[in-house]
Amino acid sequence: MNTGSIKTPVEHQVEWLAQAWLSTLQNPQMRLLTIRSRDDARAVAQTFLALQEQQPGEHGIPDLFVTFTCPFTTGYDYSQSLVDALIGKYQNSDAVASYWEAEKRPVTQGAETLSCFQHFASHHRANFRYLAVMLSPESVSDRQLFTRWIGDIASTVPDNIRLVFCDTDVQPEWQFLLDKHAAHAGLITLPTDGLQLMRETYYQQAAGERDADAGRYRSLLLDCFILLEKGTPAQLTQRAEQALSLAGKKGWHAQSAIVHNMIAGGHLKAGDAPKAIAAYQEARRCAQAIPQADQRLQHLMQADFSLGGAHYSVNAYQQAARAYTDAANWAQQAGNVYYAIDGHRMAGHCHLRRHHPDDASAAFARAMQLGKSLPAGQRLATTLPFVFQELLRLHDAPRTDALSQCAEKHKQQDCNLLTAADERVKHLPAPISADDIDAVNKQLHNGQIALFNQTRQHREQLILKGNTDFKNTVAMARQYLHEGWNGLPDIPHPLDAPYRTWTAMPNYLAQPENNMADSFISQHHKDGSLS
Incomplete structure (x- = not known):
């Protein structure tokens, strides 16, 4: 302190x-x-x-x-x-x-x-x-x-x-x-509340401010934050215009982009997507004038991700896909592979919503191409698993939903096992020994492993009964993520055992010898866009 x-x-x-x-x-x-x-x-x-x-x-x-x-x-x-x-x-x-x-x-x-x-x-x-x-x-x-x-x-x-x-x-x-x-x-x-703390912190710092214009801008920006939370779009815009005027005179392009993003946020909260879209476009225009490359790319990425969300909110999926693709490209230039993958994933999702599966597959292929630069363990930390889930939905939405429902049922059954174990311990005769607890834990873990294998088998049967494209997508995900992948939500092993130690399933999707991901990327390579 x-x-x-x-x-x-x-x-x-x-x-x-x-x-x-x-x-x-x-x-x-x-x-x-x-x-x-x-x-x-x-x-x-x-x-x-x-x-x-x-x-x-x-x-x-x-x-x-x-x-x-x-x-x-x-x-x-x-x-x-x-x-x-x-x-x-x-x-x-x-x-x-x-x-x-x-x-x-x-x-x-x-x-x-x-x-x-x-x-x-x-x-x-x-x-x-x-x-x-x-x-x-x-x-x-x-x-x-x-x-x-x-x-x-x-x-x-x-x-x-x-x-x-x-x-x-x-x-x-x-x-x-x-x-x-x-x-x-x-x-x-x-x-x-947070806004009050922000206001008080500003006034304390402003007491020693030497740059009057910088102090004035921060004061206006603080007002914008407060109005974004508690004011109307008109009040926010009026205050923001003063901040924009000052930032424009000083050539503060990044600060102008921030203010336009706030104006857009105010319009989105009020349900006025067209005005929000216009403000995000202004934020992007300001970001393009930022001289420092790293800051420019960061603000461009933020503006286009936000612009994509605004278009998405009014079902303008084609425009949303374009904005998400732009955001992904900015992220890739900035060296942020995770955001680049997510931008292409969202673009693919938008193409699916507009019923353009080829465009969606091309966007997902771009995400997968970027993921190749990451170790398999890191791919799981990106949104690549959702890329494969989207592809499953493209090929068979009801079957994909059934895989998800398996996870929901598994979670509830696992909670029942934990509750039952707790009850068993409560009814153990005194004095309870370490061996008694070990026996309860062994019964619990055996039950969890049995449930895990049962759920895996159920999911596998759903996969095996799917169409060829559905099964190929699962095979591709298993090559790309891990060999036990069977849809989302992911169901981890109850004892965190590595896949190679899992119990072998009697009927399991055969893995192809060729690299399915590379084949998918090549198949959806459009006009050199993946190069």
């Missing part, structure tokens, strides 16, 4: 949060705390919590903040992972070590996890008041299972523990805790 006498607007908000924290916890019954912010000001709450964790005692708060990011798969696994994480964070603490030496048994319930946390906090009560626990799993297998786990422990939080959650006014996911546990659940609502 800023150690000088002048505090930033974010620091002021962090201080406000600190005072709100202290005020809320004057009530010792408040065991569950939710910090709710505006959707565009989430970073303030994150900054507050990170600061308190990194600098214990900051702002006079006598609590120890700890964030746990371990993934949530099942309730019993998460319960153990949290304790393991506490041991990892404070492995030199004799409180954790002695507790665990005495117990020598697995943790399977959230209440047991809280008991370990309580023991740790009690042992160190001379050093802090409360242990503030922030549960922020990096991944969640089933959101309902996770919230159920939280709900199960919400009424049993020890008096020296505080559970901390963050949500937003747009997605108040922890409201159920406030509703169900009103007696010991507190809400801290951050009053500011």
